[in-house]
Amino acid sequence: MPETVSPQIQKQIAAPLTPTWNVIPTTPEGWKEQVNAGYQATMKSLPALREALKVKVEPVTLDGVKAYMVTPDTIPAKNRDRLLVHVHGGCFVSFPGESGTVEAIYMAGFGGFKVLSVDYRMPPDHPYPAGLDDAVTAWKAATKMAKPKNMAIFGSSAGGNLTLAMVLRAKQEKLPLPGAIAPGTPMSDLTGAGDSFQTNGMVDNVLVAYGANCDKRAALYTAGRDLKDPLLSPVYADLSGFPPAILTSGTRDLLLSNTVRVHRKLRQAGVEATLQVFEGQSHAQYYRDAGAPETKEAFEEIARFFDKHLGK
Amino acid sequence: MPETVSPQIQKQIAAPLTPTWNVIPTTPEGWKEQVNAGYQATMKSLPALREALKVKVEPVTLDGVKAYMVTPDTIPAKNRDRLLVHVHGGCFVSFPGESGTVEAIYMAGFGGFKVLSVDYRMPPDHPYPAGLDDAVTAWKAATKMAKPKNMAIFGSSAGGNLTLAMVLRAKQEKLPLPGAIAPGTPMSDLTGAGDSFQTNGMVDNVLVAYGANCDKRAALYTAGRDLKDPLLSPVYADLSGFPPAILTSGTRDLLLSNTVRVHRKLRQAGVEATLQVFEGQSHAQYYRDAGAPETKEAFEEIARFFDKHLGK
Numbered sequence: 001m002p003e004t005v006s007p008q009i010q011k012q013i014a015a016p017l018t019p020t021w022n023v024i025p026t027t028p029e030g031w032k033e034q035v036n037a038g039y040q041a042t043m044k045s046l047p048a049l050r051e052a053l054k055v056k057v058e059p060v061t062l063d064g065v066k067a068y069m070v071t072p073d074t075i076p077a078k079n080r081d082r083l084l085v086h087v088h089g090g091c092f093v094s095f096p097g098e099s100g101t102v103e104a105i106y107m108a109g110f111g112g113f114k115v116l117s118v119d120y121r122m123p124p125d126h127p128y129p130a131g132l133d134d135a136v137t138a139w140k141a142a143t144k145m146a147k148p149k150n151m152a153i154f155g156s157s158a159g160g161n162l163t164l165a166m167v168l169r170a171k172q173e174k175l176p177l178p179g180a181i182a183p184g185t186p187m188s189d190l191t192g193a194g195d196s197f198q199t200n201g202m203v204d205n206v207l208v209a210y211g212a213n214c215d216k217r218a219a220l221y222t223a224g225r226d227l228k229d230p231l232l233s234p235v236y237a238d239l240s241g242f243p244p245a246i247l248t249s250g251t252r253d254l255l256l257s258n259t260v261r262v263h264r265k266l267r268q269a270g271v272e273a274t275l276q277v278f279e280g281q282s283h284a285q286y287y288r289d290a291g292a293p294e295t296k297e298a299f300e301e302i303a304r305f306f307d308k309h310l311g312k
Numbered sequence: 313m314p315e316t317v318s319p320q321i322q323k324q325i326a327a328p329l330t331p332t333w334n335v336i337p338t339t340p341e342g343w344k345e346q347v348n349a350g351y352q353a354t355m356k357s358l359p360a361l362r363e364a365l366k367v368k369v370e371p372v373t374l375d376g377v378k379a380y381m382v383t384p385d386t387i388p389a390k391n392r393d394r395l396l397v398h399v400h401g402g403c404f405v406s407f408p409g410e411s412g413t414v415e416a417i418y419m420a421g422f423g424g425f426k427v428l429s430v431d432y433r434m435p436p437d438h439p440y441p442a443g444l445d446d447a448v449t450a451w452k453a454a455t456k457m458a459k460p461k462n463m464a465i466f467g468s469s470a471g472g473n474l475t476l477a478m479v480l481r482a483k484q485e486k487l488p489l490p491g492a493i494a495p496g497t498p499m500s501d502l503t504g505a506g507d508s509f510q511t512n513g514m515v516d517n518v519l520v521a522y523g524a525n526c527d528k529r530a531a532l533y534t535a536g537r538d539l540k541d542p543l544l545s546p547v548y549a550d551l552s553g554f555p556p557a558i559l560t561s562g563t564r565d566l567l568l569s570n571t572v573r574v575h576r577k578l579r580q581a582g583v584e585a586t587l588q589v590f591e592g593q594s595h596a597q598y599y600r601d602a603g604a605p606e607t608k609e610a611f612e613e614i615a616r617f618f619d620k621h622l623g624k
Binding site for chain 1: 314315316317501505506507508510511512515563564568569572573575576579580586587588589590591592609613
């Protein structure tokens with residue numbers, strides 16, 4: 001147990017492995033049941049989280065795509081004409097509906113930004129490209145609500161994958177690009193490549209190991225397609241022309257490699273890209289406890305990065 | 313064996329553990345013998361390295377402190393009035409004399425900078441503060457050779473520790489500060505704290521594990537002093553007012569935690585600080601193979617950072 005992190009993060013490090021890390025449903029109904037259990041648990045936690053972070057959440061629709069507008073009680077003047085778009089994590093299958101707003105609430109609360117959190121369609125009913133299509137549709141609609149240069153896209157895990165894939169699609173379709181992005185511990189390589197799948201296997205207590213539950217969910221999304229397709233594994237994409245990016249990971253993160261690989265690829269492509277790695281943290285533990293100083297630090301760092309790169 | 317790195321880095325990952333990683337001499341003579349073996353091996357490799365990187369190396373003396381001036385054959389115009397100061401690694405005991413110039417040769421060659429590499433005194437004959445005193449004396453002398461704002465201090469491992477400690481001493485003694493620093497995988501915490509001592513133990517094939525040979529060498533340097541003294545473990549220092557810093561590590565690095573902890577502390581202190589973490593690399597493997605694309609990438613990234621922050 002490292003003494004080099006806050007008591008809140010120590011508690012996360014001491015936590016047992018995610019109970020379902022290797023419990024693999026065998027039918028669509030089985031998956032829906034597992035996803036629903038997570039949904040119910042998260043929904044219960046949301047009122048206290050919204051109160052702690054002082055935000056309100058309202059359902060909206062963007063050209064037919066469901067989303068939530070997360071609005072902080074207080075918005076600094078410099079952020080009044082800014083808007084963030086959030087794509088949630090959950091290995092492409094979990095956190096439907098309002099249960100996907102958790103990270104958006106953290107960002108809105110700690111950063112003082114309005115955040116649109118996209119409730120994109122997911123497997124087992126809707127494999128790729130449904131979710132990405134929804135995210136791109138939401139992005140297009142959102143660019144009519146603020147200037148694209150005043151906007152950022154962010155999200156962690158599967159949301160980090162989708163953040164990168166949205167920018168790729170925007171490049172391909174010649175849509176406006178955001179002024180900055182924040183892919184957190186992105187599932188950037190679904191092929192299983194990435195050294196920390198080995199070195200942090202059974203060390204990360206969130207995802208635990210490659211090929212377990214999270215990757216089985218991702219397989220429902222990719223549904224037999226070529227996993228080296230850059231829209232599925234963006235680490236293989238041409239990242240030139242990407243907006244400034246800030247990436248976040250932890251030393252125990254199973255996706256540490258797939259975070260730093262994207263960081264290096266962005267830098268190789270000449271993109272302004274910043275990396276923050278938190279001591280002792282497993283996958284995406286930076287938005288688990290609103291009271292942990294590391295949580296505030298992670299989101300305030302992202303907020304400063306956005307403030308530096310977004311128009312007003 | 314990760315496919316996500318170059319063949320050259322794959323070869324380093326496949327290499328056996330450092331043969332002496334846990335071979336601990338019991339007498340000063342025993343240490344000197346072990347150090348001398350490393351010295352001889354490194355000296356043999358230097359002519360080819362200097363030729364590959366196109367630099368020349370000349371011994372100099374700076375107010376009584378021995379050093380080497382490393383000069384690239386070609387110096388870009390923008391670097392003519394710039395000067396870097398290098399403090400070598402080796403766990404405070406290894407790489408005396410010219411064998412300490414390896415990283416300086418890489419930096420001079422890939423970056424096109426003149427580099428002064430300090431041959432500071434070391435244990436077993438000279439424990440702390442002799443080495444740091446020499447480094448500070450060399451810094452003072454060097455600031456008469458170029459404008460301090462046109463200068464950077466850099467070094468890896470023990471050299472990363474000394475880089476940070478030199479800036480602390482410069483702050484304390486009100487000496488001019490450099491325009492930027494590059495502490496590579498710094499031995500920033502000699503107390504044994506740092507989560508990656510656990511998670512990357514026996515994964516890192518260079519240092520291998522905490523408490524082994526490298527830490528025994530560090531103990532000859534600290535010689536019974538309080539290891540939480542910020543001049544020995546700079547992660548415990550007040551880092552406010554530090555110059556812009558770029559830190560380098562690898563996902564397998566035993567000192568990954570002690571690199572990212574310094575990065576976070578610098579950011580918390582409001583310092584512009586950048587982190588680069590290389591896929592699959594153990595401790596300081598970014599200056600082992602001049603032909604690895606990752607080596608060029610690491611030093612060119614540091615060179616760009618210096619170019620951005622140093623005066624001309």
